[in-house]
Amino acid sequence: MFSGEDKVDVGQNAMRLLCASLSLAMMCWVAESTLSKTDAKKGATKKLEEKKLHSDKNVQDRGLVVVDPKAKDIILEHKSYCSKKVKERHFSGDVLGYITPWNNHGYDIAKIFGNKFTLISPVWLQVKRRGKEKFQFTGLHDADQGWMKDVRKTSKNIKIVPRILFDGWTYQDFESVFGSEDEIEELSESMVLLAKNENFDGFVVEVWSQLGNQKQTELIHLLTHLSEALHEAQLKLILVIPPAVAAGTNQPGMFTKKEFDQLATAIDSFSLMTYDYSAPHRPGPNSPLPWVRACVELLDPDSKWRKKILLGLNFYGMDYSALGTSGEPILGSRYIETLKEHKPKIVWDDQIAEHYFEYKKNKGGKHAVFYPTLKSIQLRLELAEELGTGISIWELGQGLDYFYDLL
Numbered sequence: 145m146f147s148g149e150d151k152v153d154v155g156q157n158a159m160r161l162l163c164a165s166l167s168l169a170m171m172c173w174v175a176e177s178t179l180s181k182t183d184a185k186k187g188a189t190k191k192l193e194e195k196k197l198h199s200d201k202n203v204q205d206r207g208l209v210v211v212d213p214k215a216k217d218i219i220l221e222h223k224s225y226c227s228k229k230v231k232e233r234h235f236s237g238d239v240l241g242y243i244t245p246w247n248n249h250g251y252d253i254a255k256i257f258g259n260k261f262t263l264i265s266p267v268w269l270q271v272k273r274r275g276k277e278k279f280q281f282t283g284l285h286d287a288d289q290g291w292m293k294d295v296r297k298t299s300k301n302i303k304i305v306p307r308i309l310f311d312g313w314t315y316q317d318f319e320s321v322f323g324s325e326d327e328i329e330e331l332s333e334s335m336v337l338l339a340k341n342e343n344f345d346g347f348v349v350e351v352w353s354q355l356g357n358q359k360q361t362e363l364i365h366l367l368t369h370l371s372e373a374l375h376e377a378q379l380k381l382i383l384v385i386p387p388a389v390a391a392g393t394n395q396p397g398m399f400t401k402k403e404f405d406q407l408a409t410a411i412d413s414f415s416l417m418t419y420d421y422s423a424p425h426r427p428g429p430n431s432p433l434p435w436v437r438a439c440v441e442l443l444d445p446d447s448k449w450r451k452k453i454l455l456g457l458n459f460y461g462m463d464y465s466a467l468g469t470s471g472e473p474i475l476g477s478r479y480i481e482t483l484k485e486h487k488p489k490i491v492w493d494d495q496i497a498e499h500y501f502e503y504k505k506n507k508g509g510k511h512a513v514f515y516p517t518l519k520s521i522q523l524r525l526e527l528a529e530e531l532g533t534g535i536s537i538w539e540l541g542q543g544l545d546y547f548y549d550l551l
Contacts, residue, residue, distance in 0.1 A: 192216050192220070192483075193220055194220060194222070195221060195223060196223065198225055200226065200227075202225075202229055203225075203550065204549070208221055208546070209518045209519050209550075210518075211494075211519055212490075212492065213499070215487050215489075216487070218483060218544075219480055219484060222544040222546055223545050223546070225546045225548055225549050229549070230256055230257055230260075231259040231260075233259065233260050233551065234525075234550065235260075235525055235551050237451065237532070237533060237534035237535065238262045238413060238451070238454060238534030238535075239260060239535055240261070240262070240264075240265060240305075240348075240415060240454050240534065240537065241536075241537045241539070241540045242266075242267060242307065242538050242540065243539060244266075244267050244539055244541060245268070247539065247540075247541025248541065250539055250540035250541030250542075251291055251541075253540040253543075253548065254295050254298075255294050256298075257548045258295050259299045259302075260548060261299065263302070263305055263380075263382070264295060264304050265304075266286070266304070266306050266307070267539075268287050268307070269306050269307065270308065270310075270311035271308055271309070271311065271331070271334075271335075272313075273317045273321070277330040279334050281338055287342055289342075292304050292343065303345035303380060305345055305347055305348050305380055306347060307347070307348040307350055307384075308347045308348070309350055309351075310350075313354065318354075318363075321366065322363070322365070322366060328365075329369070329373075332370045332372075335373070336376075339377070345379060345380055346381055346382070346412070347374070347382070348383075348384060349382070349383055351383075352385055357398055360403060364406050367381070368407070368410045371412075380413075381412055382414070382415055382454075384417065385404075385414050385415065385416055385417065387417055387439045388400060388439040389442060391421045392422070392426055397439075399443075400442070404444065408452065412452065413453075414443075414453050414454060415456065416439060416454060416455055416533075416536070417456045418431055418455055419431045419457070419458035419538065420458075422462065422464075422471075423471065424468065424469070427464035427466070427468050429493070429496040429500075429514055430514050430516070431457070431458055432496040432497070433527065434496075436524065437527060437531070440453055440455060440533055450531055450532035450533050451533070451534065452534075453531075455528045455536070456535070457516070457524055457535055459540065459547065460475055460476075460515075460516075460539075460543075461474045461475075462474060463512075464513075465509060466502070466509065466512055467509065467510075474515060475541075479513070479544075482513060486503035486504075488501035488503050490517075497523045498516075499515070500513060500514045501513055521547055521550055525550060
């Protein structure tokens with residue numbers, strides 16, 4: 145057994161090794177991308193087809209979960225999920241799916257595959273502070289009671305827990321609430337009342353990163369009080385947390401084992417943001433597998449609360465300039481269009497466990513796209529099973545339909 149100090153040393157050494165290996169992998173990718181002499185030929189080939197009908201077999205049985213997928217096969221199969229097994233679950237832990245109003249397809253995914261999820265979080269709500277003990281909730285115009293009813297018909301055990309942002313809060317707003325038990329109680333009671341009135345099962349709260357590393361003790365007190373009020377009303381509280389290892393560094397993130405241990409008994413689940421590893425100035429993978437593992441193991445090295453951690457999966461990708469001058473998110477629809485237009489060779493990186501491909505824009509130079517595939521998702525699901533965590537998916541409207549065969 146390690147002592148507390150030994151565990152810290154081991155964790156720091158692991159982060160250093162992780163950072164060094166991933167930095168090397170990304171440097172190799174940038175070199176390969178810059179020096180690549182060939183691009184996929186567009187050519188005057190026949191139009192690539194997409195299956196319109198669903199399949200009787202899942203993606204595993206169709207031999208699609210591979211390290212060497214062809215662009216034409218992804219284009220052909222991506223809409224063709226197994227219609228006979230939409231209610232079957234393959235993943236044993238909790239599954240949280242986020243839905244955004246600006247990607248409407250996510251609403252349909254939640255109804256079709258509802259039985260594969262335990263938690264659905266539409267990103268509808270904001271709470272604003274309007275003065276002493278006065279709180280206003282906005283975004284309710286997006287709340288769709290008919291859709292909520294349809295989702296619950298699909299899965300009787302599913303919980304609908306809208307995400308809520310602390311929108312427009314100043315540092316002074318937080319200080320005022322932290323310094324007043326009356327303010328904390330009013331906020332908690334207001335959220336309970338909102339959930340009851342709107343038929344919500346609780347909330348996903350995204351607030352931790354707003355204060356950086358400041359006022360952590362006070363924020364933990366607020367969240368603990370809020371959880372007590374919600375739990376008394378049989379409602380859930382899920383907290384969004386940043387990665388335990390800051391992306392691209394060997395440094396601890398803004399939410400560490402210390403804060404996790406203080407909140408583990410109060411919070412129902414932690415939505416861990418194990419994605420967005422790279423950035424336009426540092427292009428590369430979305431969610432390197434060794435980094436994902438480290439983020440979980442550093443939070444809970446003794447596996448005491450692993451079931452409460454929802455390991456984050458991105459169902460979007462990133463499109464980078466090979467020179468590192470630009471980068472933008474790429475969603476499923478544009479990913480498919482890019483495959484159709486450029487017919488690229490899709491490359492597997494075994495170290496990070498992600499696929500990527502290169503293409504050349506007209507007058508725009510070389511680009512590289514990192515987007516999830518059946519194989520990369522399957523390996524992250526297997527990692528979550530191994531670590532004993534659940535998963536959280538950002539977000540359901542951004543992926544490809546056949547991804548959900550894996551859940």
